[in-house]
Amino acid sequence: xxxxxxxxYDLDGTVLNTxxxxxxxxxxxxxEETGEDWTFEQVLKFAPYPGMKVMExxxxxxxxxxxxxxxxxxxxxxxxxxxxxxxxEVFEILNNQKIKQAIVSAKTLKQYQIDVVSKGIDQYMxxxxxxxxxxxxxxxxxxxxxxxxxxxxxxxxxxxxxxxxSDQQASMNAGIDxxxxxxxxxxxxxxHCDYVFEHPLDILKLI
Numbered sequence: 001x002x003x004x005x006x007x008x009y010d011l012d013g014t015v016l017n018t019x020x021x022x023x024x025x026x027x028x029x030x031x032e033e034t035g036e037d038w039t040f041e042q043v044l045k046f047a048p049y050p051g052m053k054v055m056e057x058x059x060x061x062x063x064x065x066x067x068x069x070x071x072x073x074x075x076x077x078x079x080x081x082x083x084x085x086x087x088x089e090v091f092e093i094l095n096n097q098k099i100k101q102a103i104v105s106a107k108t109l110k111q112y113q114i115d116v117v118s119k120g121i122d123q124y125m126x127x128x129x130x131x132x133x134x135x136x137x138x139x140x141x142x143x144x145x146x147x148x149x150x151x152x153x154x155x156x157x158x159x160x161x162x163x164x165x166s167d168q169q170a171s172m173n174a175g176i177d178x179x180x181x182x183x184x185x186x187x188x189x190x191x192h193c194d195y196v197f198e199h200p201l202d203i204l205k206l207i
Contacts, residue, residue: 002177004206005153006100006126008144010162011107013184016081016115018074019047025073026054033060047186048164050106050137071111081115084183086200091124093204100151103128104143104160104170126151139169144176161203165190179203 012018023043030038046054051070055063094101101124107115108131116122127150129143136142148158155175160167162178163185171178172192179195190196197203 001206004099004159004177005157006102006148006151006159007094007203007206008102008104008147008158008160008176010160010164010167010181011103011105011112011115012081013047013163013186014161014167014181015084015087015103015121017084017184018081018115019184019186020079021074021077021081023047025070025077028073029066029070030058033058033066044186048166050166071108075111075114083119083121084200087121090200090203091121094207095124097207099207100126100153102126102147102151103130104138104147105129106131106137108132138166139173141170141174144170144174148174148176159194159206161197163187168193179206 009015012022023040026043026046027038027040030036030043046057049057051067052063055067060066091101103125105112105128112128112130122128127147129147131137134142134146144160148155159177159179160171161181162168163181165187168178168180168190177194179197180190180193182196182198183200195206
């Protein structure tokens with residue numbers, strides 16, 4: 001079995017369960033912007049999309065301002081983000097084996113501090129490539145290529161673990177193997193994945 005020098009993670013829907021804290025505020029945004037009442041099931045189709053892509057799909061006029069308001073509502077959401085069960089063990093074991101770990105996410109630095117740093121997860125990460133670190137974003141490979149540059153490894157020495165089509169496409173475009181985090185996905189199945197993980201602990205089968 002191939003041995004990886006680095007495990008790189010997406011955050012939302014992969015490491016963190018953020019579905020409710022993202023979708024309920026989005027329902028509020030849609031109501032404010034359009035006057036329409038969308039159900040939770042209706043907004044779920046936007047769950048795999050990056051934030052600005054959602055604004056485009058909804059034909060929001062002032063996309064950046066409205067997205068910033070959505071982020072504010074997300075940060076104010078009482079339940080907050082929760083770590084998927086099993087990840088504490090995954091992080092600890094990979095750390096003990098001196099395997100590099102990193103994050104590539106479309107989150108802003110402020111969101112990262114709220115959702116990740118506050119939970120102590122960042123202690124396991126050698127780096128985090130976030131929204132403001134690159135000019136292009138997933139599915140473009142730039143964020144992943146920036147990450148492996150920081151880690152000083154080759155694309156074939158890393159695996160990226162995510163739950164969305166944009167994660168898979170970014171991996172493919174960067175020449176990095178992809179592991180599908182099925183536990184957090186709302187899109188059904190993804191084809192042409194290097195690995196399919198049913199549970200976070202399945203990641204440990206690669207070491």
